[in-house]
Amino acid sequence: xxxxxxxxxxxxALALAAxxxxxxxxxxxxxxxxxxxxxxxxxxxxxxxxxxxxxxxFVNGPYSxxxxxxxxxxxxxxxxxxxxxxxxxxxxxxxPFKNGKTYADCFENGGIGIRQNYxxxxxxxxxxxxxxxxxxxxxxxxxxxxxxxxxxEMASLTAYMAYTSRGKPMDIKIPDDxxxxxxxxxxxxxxxxxxxxxxxxxxxxxxxxxxxxxxAETLAPALGILNAMxxxxxxxxxxxxxxxxxxxxxxxxxAVPLEPQSxxxxxxxxxxxxxxxxxxxxGPGSRP
Amino acid sequence: xxxxxxxxxxxxxxxxxxxxxxxxxSEADFKAAFTAAEAAEQQAGTLRDRWTTTEAAxxxxxxxxxxxxxxxxxxxxxxxxxxxxASIFQATSEKDRWRxxxxx
Numbered sequence: 001x002x003x004x005x006x007x008x009x010x011x012x013a014l015a016l017a018a019x020x021x022x023x024x025x026x027x028x029x030x031x032x033x034x035x036x037x038x039x040x041x042x043x044x045x046x047x048x049x050x051x052x053x054x055x056x057x058f059v060n061g062p063y064s065x066x067x068x069x070x071x072x073x074x075x076x077x078x079x080x081x082x083x084x085x086x087x088x089x090x091x092x093x094x095x096p097f098k099n100g101k102t103y104a105d106c107f108e109n110g111g112i113g114i115r116q117n118y119x120x121x122x123x124x125x126x127x128x129x130x131x132x133x134x135x136x137x138x139x140x141x142x143x144x145x146x147x148x149x150x151x152x153e154m155a156s157l158t159a160y161m162a163y164t165s166r167g168k169p170m171d172i173k174i175p176d177d178x179x180x181x182x183x184x185x186x187x188x189x190x191x192x193x194x195x196x197x198x199x200x201x202x203x204x205x206x207x208x209x210x211x212x213x214x215x216a217e218t219l220a221p222a223l224g225i226l227n228a229m230x231x232x233x234x235x236x237x238x239x240x241x242x243x244x245x246x247x248x249x250x251x252x253x254x255a256v257p258l259e260p261q262s263x264x265x266x267x268x269x270x271x272x273x274x275x276x277x278x279x280x281x282x283g284p285g286s287r288p
Numbered sequence: 289x290x291x292x293x294x295x296x297x298x299x300x301x302x303x304x305x306x307x308x309x310x311x312x313x314s315e316a317d318f319k320a321a322f323t324a325a326e327a328a329e330q331q332a333g334t335l336r337d338r339w340t341t342t343e344a345a346x347x348x349x350x351x352x353x354x355x356x357x358x359x360x361x362x363x364x365x366x367x368x369x370x371x372x373x374a375s376i377f378q379a380t381s382e383k384d385r386w387r388x389x390x391x392x
Contacts, residue, residue, distance in 0.1 A: 038390075038391075041391045041392055042391055045391045188390070189386055192386040192387070192389045192390055193382045193386040194378065194382050194386070195337050195378065195379070195382070196339060196340075197339045197340070197341050197371070197374075197375075199378065201386065201389065203389050207389070207391065208389075251340065254339050254340045254341050255337065255338070255339060255340065256338035256339065256340055256343060258336065264336065
């Protein structure tokens, strides 16, 4: 009778959570979307929660709030584990496609120092374009097969491009277009929505519990969380893209991950990047 | 020692229950349970909130059925259906409730 007991427990836990949350419900069901106000509130929340952390240091995730981890990380940065990916990315970026063109031909300023502008809302297409998506579109437009969004080659390319933008403030724009605002709102909804059997949202870990431990992991704050992407994770034993990060987070809550570069993931990246505007690009990064 | 009538009735009933073939899960039972579980999981998918545990239970049900163990197959399918229904409940209740967690 283990299974029915377990199911009853899950159902009871969900019902209890729903009742509790319904009882304490304070905010109205529908609110006007105000990204600038969101970004200010987001920043203020983390600054207040971690008064000793420097604002720009939030991009360094758990290292901004744990002295011992920070010391280890600073030593690791002497010979960073993402260095091989950086070299590989630089080489891939410069290597011509079969038609003689390169990635540089697809991007503004030859792709150098532009990471802080991604993702952006494309008003022609009416959708959010991430750097990973733009890189694969560049490949396909030039007759090359797209890369996996979760594997090393994509991580290497984005690592190199992030490196050329290091220190530049994140600069995500929301154009005066209701579709852009809807995409932002959709990303915000995804960020705060609980999912998976463990009933966690992205915010459960990265807003309510940064600095706390989830098993051996120290949870990173959501503010600036994408500024250090892509990252080398010791847990993964390699590099990971933003797509991989989202998929991994979903799996950890026992939710079936969405497909890489799905609308929800792109919109989530748009929301998270916008609320981190002004914080420096720090990618590629490394995490335990 | 003379056996009491109630004891005889209980004994007879136990024998009948143990021998009753209708209580053993059949392939038809599995198919019905699996169809119901799949339908619920499909609805969860439409709501973009499938759970890995539901998928695992569906897979376990199929594997047990392939081996002819319909008891286990039905149990796993019913577990999958319950999990899928819990995920539907979650997705439905989160439709507006996520706003309660927003930083203001």
